[in-house]
Amino acid sequence: MRTIIHTIARLIATDRRPSVLASESGKILLANTAAQRLHLDQPGIHDALDWPALCVQAQRAGSTAASLSLGSAELEGEVVHVSLCVGEGYLLRLSENDHEATWLRNRARAATLMRVAHDLRTPIQSLLATADNVLNENAHKTAADKAVARQELHNSAELALDHISNILGVIRGEQSVTGLQPDETFNITEELRTLLTMIAPIARKQSVDLKLWLDPHDDIWVHGPVRFVRALFQNMIDNSVKYGGGAVEIGLSCQPLPSPTDEIDRLMITLTVSDLGGGLPPEQKARLFEALGQTEARQPATTSTTANTRPSAGMNVLAHALRQLGGKIDVADRYAEAGSRQDTEHRPVIGTTMRATVTLQKSEQPDRMQTAATLQDLSDAPLTGISVILVEDSPSSRDWIRHILESAGAQVWATGNGVEALSLLERPEIAHTLDLILTDMTLPYMSGIEFAQRVRQQGQTHWNGPIVALTAHVADSILKACSKVGIVQVLEKPIQPAELRNALLRILSARSDNDAPHQTAPAPQDASQTTDGPLKARIVDDLLSQLGRAGAISFMQRAHSEAVSVLSNLQQDGVGPDTGRMLHAATGACSLTGLGELESCLRAMERAFDDGAPLSPCEERLKVALTRTKDAIDALN
Secondary structure: OHHHHHHHHHHHHOOOOOEEEEOOOOOEEEEOHHHHHOOOOHHHHHHHOOHHHHHHHHHHHOEEEEEEEEOOEEEEEEEEEEEOOOOEEEEEEEOOOHHHHHHHHHHHHHHHHHHHHHHHHHHHHHHHHHHHHHHOHHHOOOHHHHHHHHHHHHHHHHHHHHHHHHHHHHHHHHOOOOOOOOOEEEEHHHHHHHHHHHHHHHHHHOOOEEEEEEEOOOOOEEEEOHHHHHHHHHHHHHHHHHHOOOEEEEEEEEEEOOOOOOOOOEEEEEEEEEEOOOOOOHHHHHHHHHHHOOOOOOOOOOOHHHHOOOOOHHHHHHHHHHHHOOOEEEEEEEEOOOOOHHHHHHOOEEEEEEEEEEEEEEOOOOOOOOOOOOOOOHHHOOOOOOEEEEEOOOHHHHHHHHHHHHHOOOEEEEEOOHHHHHHHHOOHHHHOOOOEEEEEOOOOOOOHHHHHHHHHOEOOEOOOOOEEEEEOOOOHHHHHHHHHOOEEEEEEOOOOHHHHHHHHHHHHHHHHHHOOOOOOOOOOOOHHHOOOOOOOHHHHHHHHHHHHHHHHHHHHHHHHHHHHHHHHHHHHHOOOOOHHHHHHHHHHHHHHOOOHHHHHHHHHHHHHHHHOOOOHHHHHHHHHHHHHHHHHHHHOO
16 A cells, blocks of 8 residues: 555656545545645635546546636646555546647547537438338328328437437537536436337338347336446447348346445446347457457457558447446357257357446436325236236336236236337247237337237237227227237227226137127227316326325326426427427326326417417416416325
8 A cells, every 4th residue: 555655656746737646535645736736635626626426437437537627727637546455546637738738628529529420320310211211102001101100200300309419418518617427317228218219210221120128127227427328329239230130139137236335236237239240350349349448368360451440430439438337348259050069169150249238326216206005905906917018108108007007916018119029029938928918009110000010920929919009099090000900909098097907808808708809999088088177086086096195196296397397498498399299298197197287288289389380379378277287286285
């Protein structure tokens, strides 16, 4: 320990740059004369820098850039993690002069712009692929097909704009005075689903079959640098989709790690991407390992072909994200299955498997619904013993429908898209016990109709049970299309918990009686959907019975907050590219939770938005409804 400190002290003392060795708390262990002139003591570090956040990033990535403003001067530098045997130290080194500071700042900006330019390619390519599909007259034979294609283009545009907004947020964060973006709590499962939704049009255009595996198959919340997780996931998957042949398998594993002495729960996150692109050529492996700075023995030897080949932008972005996450990556050839034991050593290489592993802090869902124990005894529940795959892209709707089914005793496999659901059907332990599939009609990548077609196709799956559809718009064309692909019933949203359970019971009973498909028809309309007050009494009663008072109020407040966000965004920014999505999401949330007056206002705004009419007349009505609804929710206490 003393030797280490002496060595670091000599380095700091002879450095002309301001240099400080400090603990995570900011306690100064060593400081040279240049640092003392800048008053970089413990209070000085905390006032000029977000020191704890810098230490976290430096420990995770080895080092991190740092910027601080002292008077009129802006200084650039870095924080380096140094292990001191008995604890952790952090070495802060700043630029020596304005010229060096400018050079460091410009280099950082150039690197940021390079990464951003590369990340922007995927949403733009996704949007172009979706537009090509809409313009392809041969691909859409009916008006319903064209309407679905236009909706996919609309969804793709909104997703691309969201992704671009996230990227611009990264630029703003990295160009700020501190150069820091704080870690966030996020749903890593939903991040992967959203990324697949964006990449899916590119995969469709290139005839790439996507598969998705989750272990465990549940929403996992973590705390960390979401921007680097997105960059890592995007570059691994995007590369395989574009160059990996006809099929790409994606797997996400989130396994708990033993708690260290700091008692923070952590998860080992592993993303595995396997393709059929014939294997990664040695020169490309060498470029990847060069970008990662790996000089392992298994790295391909440098040849005249690889010596003058620099890593691509995509590999540099991938490597940067992986370093910032403190992770590692393995690249292996994927071999064809051996016909016999004798063939094992001579199997042809058919593709590549990339496996990235990072460690992130486990977290809980923010504003989590306070779900009380259900009042119904699950042993007597009507759906006990029933296994259901639920396909719903809206996280809030998926959570609520899943809760309805599980509270009735069902085992639910909740998925966000058809890709994920089809992958579940390939697992024998699920397919052999599955009783029913419940799917939304408007889904990313493939619609509910196309998903049902894939389920029914011979060779795709070996499951022929009932498929039930959920949709907010029941029309004759939708009913005919559903019947054609083997969907046994269409249920109209919003649907009450009791009605949903009863409908599924009727379908399962009819199948067990005569194994005949049920007549496709919309669910009966509930007279209680009309309301003279802010709340729909029957829906509220269902919420109270399902969740208890605290849980019901929490869920209703979340829906109310979505409506508040709609009004706030309209007042601040006016109608924008994301207005339609926000209106649709808020309408669905208010409908599910019985906020009848808000639902009515939002539906009127949706109609005005679709017709291109001004929304300002609706805003005053929405403002009044928000106040009345808040008072009604508060009165439930």
